[in-house]
Amino acid sequence: MTESHNDVLxxxxxxxxxxxxxxRDEHGYRSTTSALAAxxxxLKADFDGRDPDTSRKLEIxxxxxxxxxxxxxxxxxxxNAVRQLVDIxxxxxxxxxxPRKRGKGLVAAYERTVRQLRKDGLVEDTDDAAVQSGRMIAAQIDYAVVNGTGQEVTKALYLMPHLMNVLGxxxxxxxxxxxxxxAAGETKEQPTDPLEAFKLKRFSTEATA
Structure with missing residues (x-):
């Protein structure tokens, strides 16, 4: 028996x-470390050369x-068999x-946003930890949307406020x-209260009259 065949067993x-x-005892390895290495x-031989698309088709x-x-x-x-068929x-x-969901997922949109922020000079190398935090949250949501059940997707979407905090x-x-x-002095805060907005507008009109 070859070593590779013994490893597979x-x-x-x-x-x-x-x-x-x-x-170790069943296959004649010298130690548990040798068994783990086998x-x-x-595992490495099984996955070498297998890209995600090939694995996906194999699972289908x-x-x-x-x-x-x-x-x-x-x-x-x-x-019970009927329920299994529905699940399958x-x-x-x-x-x-x-593949379609991955192409339109949050991670793709997140990466576009980060690239634009870097281009605009709003994100620097010192922000890498924050950027990676957002990337991990987006990836977790994408994974659940692509692979999870309805309840799992709902739970993953609870992460959305955390992602929005990072983006903020x-x-x-x-x-x-x-x-x-x-902060740059380019705009002035406008009142959100309707009465305050009316007073500000009236004051501005009288001041320019």
């Missing part, structure tokens, strides 16, 4: 629930296989739709831009 057994000690080699094929397996039981009235269908649709600190919201202009 070690990975299979470890994934099935064996401990590292059991994998598992890592097998696996879901199709599961669908064909469960469908006869659903046709016989097994309600939803997961399949999310995977099919994933970076100067990428209308309110933040207003504050920046005020």
């Amino acid at each position: 070690a990975l299979r057994d470890f994934a099935a629930g064996m401990t590292l000690s059991q994998v 598992i890592q080699r097998a 094929q696996r879901l199709d296989d599961l669908y064909r397996l469960v469908r006869p039981m659903a046709d016989e009235g097994d309600l 269908g939803e997961r399949r649709l999310r995977l099919i739709d994933a 600190e970076l100067g990428a919201t209308p309110e933040a831009r207003r504050r920046i202009k005020e």
